Amino acid sequence: KNEVEQSPQNLTAQEGEFITINCSYSVGISALHWLQQHPGGGIVSLFMLSSGKKKHGRLIATINIQEKHSSLHITASHPRDSAVYICAVRTGNEKLTFGTGTRLTIIP
Amino acid sequence: NAGVTQTPKFRILKIGQSMTLQCTQDMNHNYMYWYRQDPGMGLKLIYYSVGAGITDKGEVPNGYNVSRSTTEDFPLRLELAAPSQTSVYFCASSWTEAFFGQGTRLTVV
Numbered sequence: 001k002n003e004v005e006q007s008p009q010n011l012t013a014q015e016g017e018f019i020t021i022n023c024s025y026s027v028g029i030s031a032l033h034w035l036q037q038h039p040g041g042g043i044v045s046l047f048m049l050s051s052g053k054k055k056h057g058r059l060i061a062t063i064n065i066q067e068k069h070s071s072l073h074i075t076a077s078h079p080r081d082s083a084v085y086i087c088a089v090r091t092g093n094e095k096l097t098f099g100t101g102t103r104l105t106i107i108p
Numbered sequence: 109n110a111g112v113t114q115t116p117k118f119r120i121l122k123i124g125q126s127m128t129l130q131c132t133q134d135m136n137h138n139y140m141y142w143y144r145q146d147p148g149m150g151l152k153l154i155y156y157s158v159g160a161g162i163t164d165k166g167e168v169p170n171g172y173n174v175s176r177s178t179t180e181d182f183p184l185r186l187e188l189a190a191p192s193q194t195s196v197y198f199c200a201s202s203w204t205e206a207f208f209g210q211g212t213r214l215t216v217v
Contacts, residue, residue: 100150
């Protein structure tokens, strides 16, 4: 079993829909990252969370440390949000371990 | 502030050849990482470093070596390249946020 599991693996939605991507992990962590990988391959950091909730524009990330679970939400989704969204956890030895990603496609 | 600079962007190697992927960051981050990403798959950790002079193996270290003589540089060495090492390689550095290089697309033929 992977230390970091994401769901769904693939998600297709209509423009304007509210999107939720989930991340569950099985190890103790010091922080959790949400990243975005565009079709060209570049990876950018969206959020780093150790507790609670963060918001940036239409993106919201939450984490529940007790339940070992995090969610990434996108409000008013747009075709330019189409990308692979990746959850990564930082463990005590500073390793960053990645989930396999969620491929999001937003249809106009 | 260039962030994480990774070179080369593309490379074709013949089986048995060696090469070094370069990674440099200018953010004074202690933590640096090398990952590989096979087509349609997630990122797998090859090696990581928590500071100059300190390196440790990740999930898939076989066939690779690293060194961290300075905070800025974290090169990845491939010895005796094999077709199984055909992949896209990403270098990353982190303190709070994580920053990634643009990736190296390596093909071993």
